[in-house]
Amino acid sequence: MNRKLFATFFVVVAGVVAFAAWSLIPHAESGVKSGLTVFCAAGLKKPVEASAQQYRQEFGVEVALQYGATGTLLSQLQVAKQGDIFIATDDGSLADARNLKLIGEYVAIAVQHPVIAVKSGNPKGIRSLSDLTRADVRLAIANPGSASISKVSRMLLGTQWDGIAAKAAVMKPTVTEIAMDMQIGAVDAAIVWDSTVPQFKGLEAVELPEFTKHRENASAAVLVACKRPEEALKFARYLAAPDKGGKIFRMHGFQLAATARQP
Secondary structure, eight states: OOHHHHHHHHHHHHHHHHHHHHHTSOOOOTTSOOOEEEEEEGGGHHHHHHHHHHHHHHHOOOEEEEEEOHHHHHHHHHHHOOOSEEEESSHHHHHHHHHTTOEEEEEEEEEEOEEEEEETTOTTOOOSGGGGGSTTOOEEEEOTTTOHHHHHHHHHHTTHHHHHHHHOSEEESSHHHHHHHHHTTSOSEEEEETTTGGGSTTEEEEOOTTTTTOOEEEEEEEETTOSOHHHHHHHHHHHHOTTTHHHHHHHTTOEEGGGOOOO
């Protein structure tokens, strides 16, 4: 393939990738009031969705929500360079977005840390990290290449992570997917956020010393590409407000960043 042909091929591929990312962003229909487009980590879907609906009722602003694994959303944002708000589940992903010059001002909404999710009553008697490697325990983890929960867990566990990951019977792109596997009984244990557990019936959390003192902020950041930064920041602050979105987050089992206690 000569250089000219290769260059043409590269431009076409880049265009296809950019269009694909752009097409993932919800766009307002003709005649509908322009609103906000929010890229939200999957683990925060339930409270953010409910908050967006309440915000729409209060202010008449449409909020289009795009969910996915945090790492996947970051990749989309780099290509699309569109949207208004990025909601991440951990501080590291927020720092990545800042280093990539994707975000400006941000607001911390809630704090969370990793736990082991088990069925109510803990029928397998899972109490420690070593229990996850037992032959009778089917473990589920999220993909550390895309999901913040596993990226953070891998950082906290260090060399122990490899043994845990190798034992995993199931690996899914997002934390909500492995929580659903837990709920239907497809697996016996899963590494999830503490805030994930109360969102799924029939689960309980097992605290581990390797995780329990760690805290990560779930935050909403205004994207540099945002055309309505004041409105975007208003919604971000709404999510964190204790009597607005914060109230909804508490109802879903989250601890608000504004009232968080040190572990």
